[in-house]
Amino acid sequence: MQARNTTTGYGAVSKALHWAVAALILGMIPLGLVAVEWPYDTSDALATKALLFSIHKTLGVAVFFLALVRIGWMLTQPRPAPLHPERRLETALAEGVHWLLYVSLVAVPLSGWVQHAAAAGFAPIWWPLGQTLPLVPQTPDVAAAAGAVHATFTKLLMAALALHVAGALKHHLVDRDGTLARMLPGRPAHASTAPLPARRHALAPALGALLVYGLVGGAVVTLARSGGESGARPGVALPAATAAATPSAWIVETGELTFTVRQMGSPITGGFGRFDADIAFEETRDAAGHHGSVTVAIPIESMTLGSVTQQARGPEFFDAEAHPAARFAADIVAAEGGGYRAEGTLALAGAEVPVTLPFTLDIVDGVATASGTVTVDRRDFGMGESYPDEATVGFAVEIAVSLTARRGGAGEGGGA
CATH class of the missing domain: 1.20.950 (Fumarate Reductase Cytochrome B subunit)
Structure with a gap:
């Protein structure tokens, strides 16, 4: 032919x-x-x-x-x-x-x-x-x-x-x-x-x-x-409305909160378009050995996870309708070998789990840059109970946070 x-x-x-x-x-x-x-x-x-x-x-x-x-x-x-x-x-x-x-x-x-x-x-x-x-x-x-x-x-x-x-x-x-x-x-x-x-x-x-x-x-x-279109700016942590004008208060200017889980054997990374952080920190420890505290409120509706965002927001995982926000509250303490740890609890999807987040911190001219990661188990929060093995959805979830904050209130720029 x-x-x-x-x-x-x-x-x-x-x-x-x-x-x-x-x-x-x-x-x-x-x-x-x-x-x-x-x-x-x-x-x-x-x-x-x-x-x-x-x-x-x-x-x-x-x-x-x-x-x-x-x-x-x-x-x-x-x-x-x-x-x-x-x-x-x-x-x-x-x-x-x-x-x-x-x-x-x-x-x-x-x-x-x-x-x-x-x-x-x-x-x-x-x-x-x-x-x-x-x-x-x-x-x-x-x-x-x-x-x-x-x-x-x-x-x-x-x-x-x-x-x-x-x-x-x-x-x-x-x-x-x-x-x-x-x-x-x-x-x-x-x-x-x-x-x-x-x-x-x-x-x-x-x-x-x-x-x-x-x-x-x-x-x-x-x-x-x-x-x-929405009012939230992806990847930016909004300043906490409760931040007081005290020497220990810090106002978050930029930030990113992401998480990574393995799906069908491949890593998939999601994130939250906004989170509100109330941070108090001093370089000098108080009588209890704490350097301060942090409280983070995270609206679940701002969460994205690629093409499975709606599934992740559903009742099997984050259950955004029943639990519209996650909350991490912790004390900040010094870590052995340098750096710091945020020791507290993570309230997510109706469960409260102890979580310790190690992080690095660098302060220059009253501006702090911090970043840290922690790995949690989704099963501790009752997530994905109908996925009992890791072939489809992994158990381990790595949470990563990075942010830049400026000292606020009367002590702005001091003690750096």
Whole structure:
């Protein structure tokens, strides 16, 4: 069979690319729909859901690269002449639908890939390309916008696919011509007995398809951003309203509170968009041996954990509805070998657990920089009881905090 196209038919390469992409798309769309609806209320169900999404994403990346090859090959080949050149409107519509499909085959998997790269952790892609993408930050806003674009573009793809199939069936069943037959495997791309001029690829349908996707994508991103705006500033600890104007009071200026847990064997990092800290600290110990105290209030609604944020906020884990805030209250004491420890209790998801957070502290000109990590066991807080093993959700959760605070009140800048 001839590899290249002719002016009357498609060659073997075009046919192979066409049917390979068609098979992947027809498998990937229902797989994605099933994965979205699959429950995750047990360990086994979550494992199955992750498996379905991993297969869906892996096939999507394959479609993306295969589509680029198909478009590149198409642009280098002659276009078979239409069997009914007198039907100009029908021919123009067919070209427009073809270009909608071409753009869809790139835009749909690419938007899904961006969503995956921006939302850390869940359901890895099984290609040796890593799980992130250059220029794509891992932030909830980017993940949400890309997810909305992906969902909308998928609907455009399905509409274009339906029109394409309807057109092929119309040619085969109503017109009874050879339009469909010349894309079927095994049919040679015969050269015409009468010379036909090579058709150039029209620019207008391609620009029209790009315009449709550009306008729709821009509108979806704008709506996603306007719907996700809030007063909280991600990663910034807000000053505590209860901080007193005393020499020991410190006002938090910036800060970050994150946590890392292993999911399906891979680490996934989440964080809290805000936390309110009431800190009292002096370099000199008091009579009880304490350097001060700290109380941190953490609104659970500000928590994000990649693509499983809603699940993590649910009753199985953080239970944000029943316990809308976490609270860490501790005394600050010196640690052996240098540094400090915050020794207290962490109230989270209805449980109170003793926690000791070791941290480093550097004070220069009344500005303190502190950072520390501590590992807790999710089972101590009653989290994830239906996930009794670490194959799906790990037991250990590493909490990391870093912040910059300025001495407040009458003692600002003193004693550093």
